Amino acid sequence: xxxxxxxxxxxxxxxxxxxxxxxxxxxxxxxxxxxxxxxxxxxxxxxxxxxxxxxxxxxxxxxxxxxxxxxxxxxxxxxxxxxxxxxxxxxxxxxxxxxxxxxxxxxxxxxxxxxxxxxxxxxxxxxxxxxxxxxxxxxxxxxxxxxxxxxxxxxxxxxxxxxxxxxxxxxxxxxxxxxxxxxxxxxxxxxxxxxxxxxxxxxxxxxxxxxxxxxxxxxxxxxxxxxxxxxxxxxxxxxxxxxxxxxxxxxxxxxxxxxxxxxxxxxxxxxxxxxxxxxxxxxxxxxxxxxxxxxxxxxxxxxxxxxxxxxxxxxxxxxxxxxxxxxxxxxxxxxxxxxxxxxxxxxxxxxxxxxxxxxxxxxxxxxxxxxxxxxxxxxxxxxxxxxxxxxx
Ligand SMILES: Cc1cc2nc3c(=O)[nH]c(=O)nc-3n(C[C@H](O)[C@H](O)[C@H](O)COP(=O)(O)OP(=O)(O)OC[C@H]3O[C@@H](n4cnc5c(N)ncnc54)[C@H](O)[C@@H]3O)c2cc1C
Numbered sequence: 259x260x261x262x263x264x265x266x267x268x269x270x271x272x273x274x275x276x277x278x279x280x281x282x283x284x285x286x287x288x289x290x291x292x293x294x295x296x297x298x299x300x301x302x303x304x305x306x307x308x309x310x311x312x313x314x315x316x317x318x319x320x321x322x323x324x325x326x327x328x329x330x331x332x333x334x335x336x337x338x339x340x341x342x343x344x345x346x347x348x349x350x351x352x353x354x355x356x357x358x359x360x361x362x363x364x365x366x367x368x369x370x371x372x373x374x375x376x377x378x379x380x381x382x383x384x385x386x387x388x389x390x391x392x393x394x395x396x397x398x399x400x401x402x403x404x405x406x407x408x409x410x411x412x413x414x415x416x417x418x419x420x421x422x423x424x425x426x427x428x429x430x431x432x433x434x435x436x437x438x439x440x441x442x443x444x445x446x447x448x449x450x451x452x453x454x455x456x457x458x459x460x461x462x463x464x465x466x467x468x469x470x471x472x473x474x475x476x477x478x479x480x481x482x483x484x485x486x487x488x489x490x491x492x493x494x495x496x497x498x499x500x501x502x503x504x505x506x507x508x509x510x511x512x513x514x515x516x517x518x519x520x521x522x523x524x525x526x527x528x529x530x531x532x533x534x535x536x537x538x539x540x541x542x543x544x545x546x547x548x549x550x551x552x553x554x555x556x557x558x559x560x561x562x563x564x565x566x567x568x569x570x571x572x573x574x575x576x577x578x579x580x581x582x583x584x585x586x587x588x589x590x591x592x593x594x595x596x597x598x599x600x601x602x603x604x605x606x607x608x609x610x611x612x613x614x615x616x617x618x619x620x621x622x623x624x625x626x627x628x629x630x631x632x633x634x635x636x637x638x639x640x641x642x643x644x645x646x647x648x649x650x
Contacts, residue, residue, distance in 0.1 A: 262560055264331075271332050274312055275339035275351075282308060283347040288609050290345035295466035297347070302466075305350035306377060316375045318356040318501070323367075324375045325354075334508040334563040338556075341512025344614040346465040353505070354381065355427070357497040361486040370425055370445050382423035384414035384446075384472060385495060391415075392631050394495065399430035399474065401442050408484065410444060410477040413456070416625075420470035421458065424448050428474060429495065432488050441491030445483045452477035463618045464608075500576055502626045503583035504566065507559045510590035510622055513615050514552045517590075520611050521545060521597040524604075535600070544596040552593065555586040577639035577648050584632035587622035594619050 264272075282305060286297050309315045317333050319325020328336070333353070340348035354374040362371055373379035390396035399412025412430055420426070426446045431439055446453060452475045458468040485494060522545055525536035535541045562578045597612035598605035605612045623629045640648055 262556070264335075268329075268332055268335060271313075271328070272335040272339065275314055275336040276342075278308065278312055278314065279339050279343050279348065283343040283350075286347060287344045287611070287614065290347060290466070291464050291608050291614060295345055295464045297466075302350070305347065309350045309352070310377055314351045315377055316352065316354055318353045319375045320359060323359060323372060329563075330504070330566040331560065331563040334504065334559055337505040337508035338512040338515075338559075341509030342516040344611065344618055346463070346467060348509075349467065352377065352380075353501075355494075355498060356501060357494050358485075361490070361494070363482065365482060366445060366485070379425065380419065380423045381425055381427060382417050382419045383427050383429075383498075384412075384417045384420075384474075385427075385429045386415045387413060388415055392628060394429075394492070395441075397429060397431060397441075399428070400433035401430040401444065402433040403435055403481070404478075406481050407478050408444065408481060410446065410452075410474045410479060412474045414472045414474070416469045417472050418469050419467040420448075420455065420472055421468040422466070426453070426472070427485070427494075428477075429491050435488075437488040440489035441495075442488045443485040443491040443494050444479055445485065446474070446477060446479055450477050450479060462620060464614075496576070499626055500572075500579045503579040503632075504559070504562055506622050506626060507555065507562070507579075507582035507586035510586040510619060511552060511556045511559055513619055514548065514555070514586075514590045514593040517593050517597040517612060517615055518545065518548050518552060521548075521600045525600055528602075541600055544600060548593045548596055551589045555582075555589045558582050558585060573639060574643070574647055577636050577643075580627070580632040580635040581648070583622075583626065584629055584636070587619065588629060590615075590619040591623060 286301060290297050313326050314336055316325040317328040317336055321327035336351065340351050354371065358371050359367065370379060374381055385394060385397070387397050387399060389398065399410070399414070401408045401410050410428060410430055417426070425448055428444045428446045430442060430444070432442055454473045454475060456471040456473050458470045461469055522536070525541050525545065526534050528535045536545070559582050562582045565578060566575055594612060594616040598616050601610055601612050604610050607613055
C-alpha cells in the first residue's frame with residue numbers, strides 16, 4: 259500500500275480493489291494470454307458479478323442512478339489497481355460515460371444509460387476514421403436530418419469493444435440545415451440496419467475485446483437518439499478524453515508498480531556469476547530509476563484527481579490530464595522495457611508478466627490522444643496561462 263495520506267474510506271476502497279485484482283484476476287492472466295484473450299465463460303461472468311458486488315462497477319456514476327458516486331480520487335485509486343492486471347481482465351470494472359447523465363433525455367437515460375450502469379447494456383465509441391485520428395475535427399461521417407429521423411453514414415476505425423457492446427456512440431458532422439458541419443453524437447443500437455462490421459484486425463495486445471472497423475451505411479435513427487444538441491458532439495468527446503486520460507495515468511502507475519515488484523523479486527533471487535543480479539549496479543539502477551519515476555507519476559496522478567474533485571478551472575484540468583497521461587504512459591513504457599531486460603530471456607516469453615505489459619502499455623502512448631498531441635495541448639495551455647497555473 260502507498261504511504262500517500264488518504265481517508266480511511268479511500269484506503270478501504272483501494273484495498274478492496276487490490277484484493278479483487280490479486281485474488282480473482284491476476285491468476286487468469288496466462289490462461290487469457292494463451293487463449294487469444296479468452297477465459298472460461300463462467301469466469302468472466304463471475305468477475306462481472308464480483309465487480310458489481312464489491313461496489314467497483316460504475317464507480318464514476320451518480321448514486322441516484324445506481325452508480326457508486328466515488329470521488330475522482332477514489333476512482334483513480336481503483337483504476338490504479340486495475341492497471342496491475344494484464345489482458346484487459348480488469349475491464350470487468352466498467353466506467354460508463356459519466357458526462358451522459360447531465361445531457362441525455364429521460365428516455366435516453368432509461369433506454370441506454372441506466373441499463374449500462376446496472377451492467378446490462380454495454381457501449382462503445384465510434385469517433386476515429388481512416389482520415390481522422392488525432393485531428394478529430396477532420397471526420398467526414400455525416401448525419402442528415404430527414405423528417406423525424408437522422409440518416410447516418412461513415413466508416414469508423416478502432417471501435418474498441420464493438421464485439422461486446424450492444425450500442426455505439428457515433429460521432430458525425432451535420433449534413434445540411436442551419437448547423438451544417440457541426441459535430442453531433444448519436445446513440446446507435448448495434449442491430450440497427452446499415453451498421454456493418456467490416457473486419458476485426460489483430461492488435462499488439464491479447465484482449466478479448468476487438469477494435470473493429472465498422473461501416474454505417476444509411477443508418478436511420480430517430481431524432482430522439484441525438485445526444486444533447488447539434489453542435490455539442492465535441493464537448494462530450496473532450497469530457498471523455500479528460501476522464502480517460504486521468505484514468506490511463508492511474509492504470510499506468512498500477513502497471514509500473516506491478517512490474518517493479520515482479521522485477522525486483524526476480525532480481526533478488528536470480529543468481530548469475532555467483533550473486534543475485536540485483537547486486538549488479540546496472541540492474542539495481544534500472545529498478546531505482548523505475549521506482550523513482552513511478553513515485554513522480556503517482557503523485558502527479560493523485561494530485562490531479564484531487565484537483566478535479568476540487569473543481570479547478572476546466573482548462574487547467576485539461577492541461578493537467580494531458581500532463582499526467584503523457585508522463586505516466588511514457589514512464590510505464592520505460593519501466594516495462596527495463597523489466598523485460600531484467601528478466602532476460604524469460605522477459606521475452608508470453609507467459610511472463612513483463613512481456614505482456616511491454617506490449618500492452620504501448621497503446622497508452624497512442625489512444626485517447628498520442629503523446630505528441632498531449633504535448634501540443636500542454637504547450638498551448640502553457641503559452642496561454644503560464645507555468646504556475648499548470649504546475650504551481
Ligand atoms: C487499441 C486502440 C483502441 C482505440 N479505441 C478507439 C475507440 O474505441 N474509438 C475511437 O474512436 N478511436 C479509438 N482509437 C483511436 C485512437 O484514438 C487514435 O489511434 C489516436 O487518436 C491517434 O490517431 P491515429 O491513429 O489516426 O494517428 P494519426 O493522427 O494519424 O497520427 C500518426 C502520428 O502522427 C502524429 N501526429 C499527428 N498529428 C500531429 C501533430 N499535430 N503534431 C505532432 N504529431 C502529430 C501522431 O502523434 C502519431 O505519431 C483506438 C486506437 C487504438 C490503437
